[in-house]
Amino acid sequence: MVCQFNIKFFAFLMVEFRQIYINMAKSSFKQEHGLEKRRAEASRIREKYTDRIPVIVEKAERSDIPNIDKKKYLVPADLTVGQFVYVIRKRIKLSAEKAIFIFVDNVLPPTGAIMSSIYDEKKDEDGFLYVTYSGENTFGDLNLV
Template identity: 75%
Template sequence: MSLQRTYTNELGKPKICFISFRVGIKNPAPFLPYKVGLYPTSPIILSVLFLILTESNQSADMAKCSFKLEHPLEKRKSESSRIREKYPDRVPVIVEKAEKSDIPDIDKKKYLVPADLTIGQFVYVVRKRIKLSSEKAIFVFVKNMLPPTAALMSAIYEENKDEDGFLYMSYSGENTFGSFEM
């Protein structure tokens, strides 16, 4: 069950209170909406989460992308266009750990993801690749934003793909950027 209320702050700008209730799930962390900035760190039966969404601070830089540093732009462009031509129903994604994150490194950075996969399903893949225990939280960012878990990878790709044709995502064990997408 979810409730959503809209309020205004002292400057008259809207802020939203999003409350999510998950009942009967022993380990709710993988199922919670990723725009919620508060995650349980241990298994619980009932989780009540509150989120006050206010203006986000975009001053934090996204993790330095080592893939971009290792490969020149022209090579990345040609590779992504070749991939898109060969696999039109797939999305080329680069996944890297956010700087200063205490979460394990991922063994593979490049992924060819089915276009109809949701962000939540892809986060599950990332979680398995880094062998993250189920009670630990993981946050996935696209351009310093937490994408909605129900969003399709194809939609996120079209909105956020880089000039080289890849979708760049970073992950962290904590909400380091403090921003989200609605």
């Protein structure tokens, strides 16, 4: 019974993550601003704030959680992914019963990873780190069996 539930639950998660992946269209920030403009802005930010990382945060296209109030963030280099998720939760005023997932380059980063490491590995050619967030009701509301 437990094994059957776990298999169904895992299958459900795979479908959900696949849908999120499909819905992560090209960044609207990239569509609104040309490469050279973005590159110049990221460079200026990195020169002025050497201990911060320029991050663009956008909601996945069909996500059911609220929009974030701003897209550009200067994130302390030593912040963990988990701490950054907390910042995003607070900015969108996400209720406690809702889950949130963040993706960098369509990958769910480890919550204990340091943002500067993620930036070094996954920054875009323009110098920004692009983060997409998505959410769903916590697993208590699922009827899988």
